[in-house]
Amino acid sequence: MKYLLLICGDESRLNNGARTEAWAAYTNDLVASNKILGGERLRPTATATTLRVNGGNRLLSDGPFAETKEQLGGFYMVEAANLDEAVELASKMPHLTDGGAVEIRPIWPMG
Amino acid sequence: MNHLVLEGVNQTAEARTAIERVFRAEYGRVIASLIGSLGDFELAEEAIQDAFTVALERWAGDGVPPNPAAWIATTAKRRAIDIWRRERRRLEKYAALDEPAAIAEDHVAIYGDDHETLTDDRLRLIFTCCHPALALEAQVALTLRTLGGLSTAEIARALLVPEPTLGQRLSRAKRKIREAGIPYQVPADHVLPERLDAVLAVVYLIFNEGYSASGGELLTRGELCTEAIRLGRALLAIMPDEPEVSGLLGLMLLHDSRRAARLSAANDGPLTLEEQDRSVWDQAEIAEGRTLVEHALRRGRPRPYQLQAAIAAIHADAQTSADTDWRQIRALYELLGEVSPSPIVELNRAVAVAMAEGLDRGLALMDRPEVAGPLDGYRWLHAARADLLRRLDRSTEAAVAYTRALELAENAAERVYLERRLAEVKARLRA
Numbered sequence: 001m002k003y004l005l006l007i008c009g010d011e012s013r014l015n016n017g018a019r020t021e022a023w024a025a026y027t028n029d030l031v032a033s034n035k036i037l038g039g040e041r042l043r044p045t046a047t048a049t050t051l052r053v054n055g056g057n058r059l060l061s062d063g064p065f066a067e068t069k070e071q072l073g074g075f076y077m078v079e080a081a082n083l084d085e086a087v088e089l090a091s092k093m094p095h096l097t098d099g100g101a102v103e104i105r106p107i108w109p110m111g
Numbered sequence: 112m113n114h115l116v117l118e119g120v121n122q123t124a125e126a127r128t129a130i131e132r133v134f135r136a137e138y139g140r141v142i143a144s145l146i147g148s149l150g151d152f153e154l155a156e157e158a159i160q161d162a163f164t165v166a167l168e169r170w171a172g173d174g175v176p177p178n179p180a181a182w183i184a185t186t187a188k189r190r191a192i193d194i195w196r197r198e199r200r201r202l203e204k205y206a207a208l209d210e211p212a213a214i215a216e217d218h219v220a221i222y223g224d225d226h227e228t229l230t231d232d233r234l235r236l237i238f239t240c241c242h243p244a245l246a247l248e249a250q251v252a253l254t255l256r257t258l259g260g261l262s263t264a265e266i267a268r269a270l271l272v273p274e275p276t277l278g279q280r281l282s283r284a285k286r287k288i289r290e291a292g293i294p295y296q297v298p299a300d301h302v303l304p305e306r307l308d309a310v311l312a313v314v315y316l317i318f319n320e321g322y323s324a325s326g327g328e329l330l331t332r333g334e335l336c337t338e339a340i341r342l343g344r345a346l347l348a349i350m351p352d353e354p355e356v357s358g359l360l361g362l363m364l365l366h367d368s369r370r371a372a373r374l375s376a377a378n379d380g381p382l383t384l385e386e387q388d389r390s391v392w393d394q395a396e397i398a399e400g401r402t403l404v405e406h407a408l409r410r411g412r413p414r415p416y417q418l419q420a421a422i423a424a425i426h427a428d429a430q431t432s433a434d435t436d437w438r439q440i441r442a443l444y445e446l447l448g449e450v451s452p453s454p455i456v457e458l459n460r461a462v463a464v465a466m467a468e469g470l471d472r473g474l475a476l477m478d479r480p481e482v483a484g485p486l487d488g489y490r491w492l493h494a495a496r497a498d499l500l501r502r503l504d505r506s507t508e509a510a511v512a513y514t515r516a517l518e519l520a521e522n523a524a525e526r527v528y529l530e531r532r533l534a535e536v537k538a539r540l541r542a
Contacts, residue, residue: 083292
């Protein structure tokens with residue numbers, strides 16, 4: 001199964017440079033174990049733009065679609081046999097030692 | 112018994128009785144082995160349901176087969192294959208999937224005398240039902256449904272939720288199991304202890320739901336206690352080397368031994384240990400519970416259920432309330448506080464200190480901010496304080512504490528008990 005691992009947490013801490021090496025090592029491990037299908041780090045929510053359409057008009061607003069205490073900082077897509085394996089892969093993310101969270105979402109298989 | 116299956120079908124009494132017996136006794140085992148080979152909860156349930164319907168017709172005519180459980184399992188497996196193939200034709204998404212192993216290998220016996228396979232199937236199933244990725248209430252309902260073999264109606268009644276709500280809860284949980292890929296496997300060694308704790312917590316929750324009935328008007332909903340004990344026995348059969356499993360079963364048996372004695376003749380609330388007629392205690396349950404605890408503790412890995420069971424065993428040993436070995440109970444609460452510290456353990460330790468060393472000392476421990484603070488909204492803190500104050504003849508303060516406990520009481524039986532005590536101290540104040 002494919003899972004999206006959403007990296008969640010206080011972005012002021014998610015994005016600090018001190019953990020860059022830990023994230024690189026984490027990514028390398030995923031690559032080495034052949035579990036990774038993709039993944040990206042996102043720029044902070046300060047750069048986000050949200051689009052809605054109301055009566056045919058585009059409404060753009062500054063910021064993420066929902067203001068939350070924790071933000072989405074990036075994601076990985078992984079291949080795992082089941083939820084337990086996805087949890088196992090997610091549990092090694094470096095931001096978890098600092099109050100962060102991972103939302104694990106199964107990907108809807110297409111056609 | 113599953114009434115959906117039984118209604119509207121003409122059958123002899125013998126077939127009906129046999130089916131009810133098999134359903135109750137074997138549902139958990141059959142569903143475990145079916146899910147094991149099919150890897151699909153809903154398919155397994157539908158198939159087993161169909162198998163019981165077929166059994167009703169067939170057994171009424173042909174008589175009950177020599178091994179009814181095996182008959183049900185084999186029929187259910189054939190039904191599963193039919194359903195699966197029908198679904199595959201109907202739904203595109205199934206076309207791309209491989210057939211479950213059990214369907215591909217028709218020769219594999221689904222239900223034989225292979226005790227080990229059966230044990231493994233049930234073990235995997237309980238870890239699936241109690242997976243922490245499911246909401247706790249869904250874990251409870253799934254466990255009662257699959258391992259307990261209770262019908263949706265029975266579970267709804269026992270848990271005091273409307274049947275449609277419970278049905279939705281169950282189907283949501285099963286959908287999540289399938290769509291989120293919650294596995295049907297025993298967890299890896301490094302997560303096993305925490306996952307086992309989750310399983311034990313679900314079983315104990317079921318027991319306590321029956322024992323203290325936090326909602327509703329009944330003091331005990333006994334069938335839940337009985338069911339939890341049955342689940343505890345099943346867990347012990349599949350995990351005989353886990354001392355906490357023995358500890359939990361022992362604890363439940365020791366509590367359950369007092370179930371009848373807790374009910375007062377006047378129907379005025381649960382009787383405290385001190386007030387209970389000890390001759391009513393179930394000695395067989397006490398003996399079994401005590402043996403389980405002793406065996407478990409001998410392994411030298413004391414954990415919360417074993418320690419709580421040991422405390423319950425000491426209460427059970429006392430011929431009269433005054434004979435209770437409070438010093439030993441105090442020592443066990445100290446150990447419990449080390450193994451699993453919490454304000455509630457501290458509250459209980461304070462009660463033991465009060466009884467072993469003096470009421471004032473216990474009261475002082477209870478009034479420490481680390482106990483009184485977090486437990487301010489906990490009815491039993493106020494009830495326990497009130498009790499000590501009453502014994503100390505500080506009736507005014509006792510009345511205040513009973514009143515506070517009453518405000519927090521969660522069911523009629525508790526309220527009746529607390530009102531009775533409040534009336535006692537008020538009478539003393541007037542005297």
